[in-house]
Amino acid sequence: MSIFVIAYYSLLLIASCLAAFYNQRSAFLLVFSLTLVSFIVGIIGGADALKFIAAIAAAIALAAMVSYAFREFVIIIVSNEMAKELRTAPLTAAFGMFVIFTYAIAGIFAPWIAPFGEAEVIASAFAPADENMLLGADQLGRDMFSRLIYGTRNSVGLALTATLLAFFVGAFLGLLAATKGGFLDNFLGRVADVIMSIPSLIFALLMLSIFGPSMPVIIIAVSIIYAPRVFRLTRAVAGDVVVMDYIEAAKLRGEGTWYLIRREILPNSTAPLVAEFGLEFCFVFLLVAGLSFLGLGIQPPTADWGSMVRENATLISFGEITPLIPAAAIALLTVGVNFVVDWMLHRSSGLKE
């Protein structure tokens, strides 16, 4: 038995003893089940498997520490009222905010952060990592790390633009349908039904096959696919607001439709809409990533995470993980946004369960 294994189990045992002593039931259950799982995994996989578990635990602990520090940091910077809200944010939400913040920085300052240009060939194909290149080179000898940084700008930027377009179109039509009612409401509702009954990826592929894969086509196609979802939600939320007395009062005052939407309905339905924007962004981001993985997204040489995975996939059969890093970047951002949305939904609904 190596020192590592002994240290591993004694750490777990000490942690469970401490948890039991201080009556921390959930912590004890977690540590205890981890110990049991480690016994089984350790017998099957040996010390390597235990090292793997330890590495994951360390990564989680690191993420928790970073999120905690980030939350405290933000609380210090922002105004008092915001700080009060933030104090109630769970660590997962803080982690999500930290991820979004990091991606924003990477995207905005890409040319200053990346050591090389996104289409610059600097080495031979699939050259391994050295002191020049953090992650090695891709299939054409371009620096993976620089392409990853530039990819933030392109992939996230594209998804964000498409989401914004889908959101504005959907929300506007939803508000209009809720205020106008009647034929327009019915008609838009049916159109949304039809679009939503085609699987999104299939619909996107159909449109791309016809109009060819280019940036504007992708943005418009994706927003056509996702606008009905926003429309449904906005229509439902605004439908509840429209029947309120203050809307009636505003109508009697003789206010126009545009005023009603802008000054009365919109301010009273922001919370669910903002949360929906986050969720919508995740769906759009995954769809766009899927499209570019299929070779139908942003066209080369522009760096883009989905196509980077596809281009370097052969490396995986040699046991390399570099092609998975862009895919992990996609997953990380989506998880982060989901965490933040979870917290916002929880807060706005005011429900414990």
Add this chain to the structure above:
Amino acid sequence: MGDILGLVAKRLGLGLVILLVISVIIFFMVELLPGDIAEAVLGQGATEENVRNLREQMGLNDPALVRYFDWLKGAVMLDFGRSIVTQETVMSVIGERFRNTLFLATYAAVIAVPFAITLGVVVALLRNSIFDRVANVLTLTSISSPEFFLGYILILFFSVKWGMFPAIASLSDGMSFWELLERTFLPALTLVLVVTAHMMRMTRAAIINLLASPYIEMARLKGVPPWRVIVRHALPNAWAPIINVIALNLAYLITGVVLVEVVFVYPGIGQALVDAVSKRDFPVVQACCLIFAATFILLNLAADVGAILTNPRLRHPK
């Protein structure tokens, strides 16, 4: 019984109408091409004569409406015309592949459904415990990962590092059933991971919603033992949401299958669709889209019909 049939028939009719509208969209979207299909396929270097020949061959000289009805008539009899690229009939390209895709989806569903529903119910009963939190984070991560990410991770570990399963799910004739199951294990597992996460979350939400209803509280208050509350009071009412969850997630499988097939080079209809899209082989694209949309609508329909059958309140609308 009569009004159930009426409701179901009404829902089926609605599904049929939506399918018809979608066929119109799929067909006439191609008409939006600048010029026409013949010019788009042959590209700019095509001579006038080539374009004319292709137009003749595809029957593009008829008005669009006539061609739509011809196409629709063919589609009902599963005849989608000929591929522009290979000149084979579309059915010979995708017929076999569609069966493969159905096999993969069924394989994944058979594993995922019982697994996910059980886990979802367990997590709902243990809500707010540490297991619930861990399950929440894990399922969220699985949902947020693109399918190809999960697929490649499984390839990296199960086939490259440990050599347990083949990384490429190629099929050949005369494979035994077990061999088939082994070859397609990794793609099926990828789908299982994604769908299980979705299903668990939806089941959990549905069960928690159910447990919050007044009659469950009543049963608890009058002293019914916990297992009996679940078996006698909660479960009969849980079928409706659970059936709904299953059908919706099977529908979700259809989109997921496209990416997974490409990752594992599995000869299914999703890959045929992606190939056809990049080659601009419109008859194949149209046929694939129609098949996918029809399956999707069918499963959504099944969800609604299941809900009608298991929920008496929907049978007697106020």
